[in-house]
Amino acid sequence: MGELSGKKGFIFDLDGVVCIGKTPIDGVRETLAHIREIGGKVRFLTNNAANSREHYVRKLGGMGIRCERSEVVTSSQGVAIYLKNRYRSGKCFVIGEEGFVGELRQKGFEVVEGKEGERADFVAVGIDSGFTYEKLTIALRAVKNGARFIAANPDVSRPGEEGLDPGAGAMVAALEAASGVKPEVVIGKPNPMLFEIAVKGMGLRRNQVAVVGDRIDTDIVGGNRFNLYTILVLTGITKRADLKGLKGEEKPKLVLNSVADLKGLL
Numbered sequence: 001m002g003e004l005s006g007k008k009g010f011i012f013d014l015d016g017v018v019c020i021g022k023t024p025i026d027g028v029r030e031t032l033a034h035i036r037e038i039g040g041k042v043r044f045l046t047n048n049a050a051n052s053r054e055h056y057v058r059k060l061g062g063m064g065i066r067c068e069r070s071e072v073v074t075s076s077q078g079v080a081i082y083l084k085n086r087y088r089s090g091k092c093f094v095i096g097e098e099g100f101v102g103e104l105r106q107k108g109f110e111v112v113e114g115k116e117g118e119r120a121d122f123v124a125v126g127i128d129s130g131f132t133y134e135k136l137t138i139a140l141r142a143v144k145n146g147a148r149f150i151a152a153n154p155d156v157s158r159p160g161e162e163g164l165d166p167g168a169g170a171m172v173a174a175l176e177a178a179s180g181v182k183p184e185v186v187i188g189k190p191n192p193m194l195f196e197i198a199v200k201g202m203g204l205r206r207n208q209v210a211v212v213g214d215r216i217d218t219d220i221v222g223g224n225r226f227n228l229y230t231i232l233v234l235t236g237i238t239k240r241a242d243l244k245g246l247k248g249e250e251k252p253k254l255v256l257n258s259v260a261d262l263k264g265l266l
């Protein structure tokens, strides 16, 4: 862990760090350009399982932030990698959106619906704006039939355009309540699994990598658990007043007002 100097890889959370909704944080482009100039590697990492990696390449591109598909890590990708490594193949019933289905298919999983869903090997749950009683019914029956229940991320709500929106965790909780079964694994932060994918993808060691996030309970706790150098920025959900009383793995190594301030430190 140690110092910031000498870090060769930087993992950025997206919302609240790189952008807020569709608006880039002031100075983020300059910081990213500087990291690339000095030969550093970057990864953009999100707990959101709804979208494909291509979606984020386009979204960031639209804000003038150049990035490659290989530089994006999402929890839907994390679920697909987890299932592939552990179970190789099988049928999935998905409570989730197109980006999630796409990641599973790319790893060779068959995505099934309706009655066939009740006999799936896996029920994968992420945020689903088309969540219905019918989907919950299929998922419930599948889990009762022995399907493995995998959750993309734990976030119960998230800021939306017009107020709070329910997150994947709310759909996970519905299935958990109905079935009496807890997910076998929750892939997203604070589970370090996505950080592991990012660090491996950069070909670096953990002590060469810093993570930049705006949430204590996911970015900072997850990063500390995985022994990364953790940087908290105050442009998102955490405010300076929230820093009092942080203990142990909740404590970031460094607090910055914004990702813009990182440039001057590298």
Ligand SMILES: [Mg+2]
Binding pocket: 013, 014, 015, 016, 017, 213, 214, 215, 236
């Ligand atoms: Mg965030």
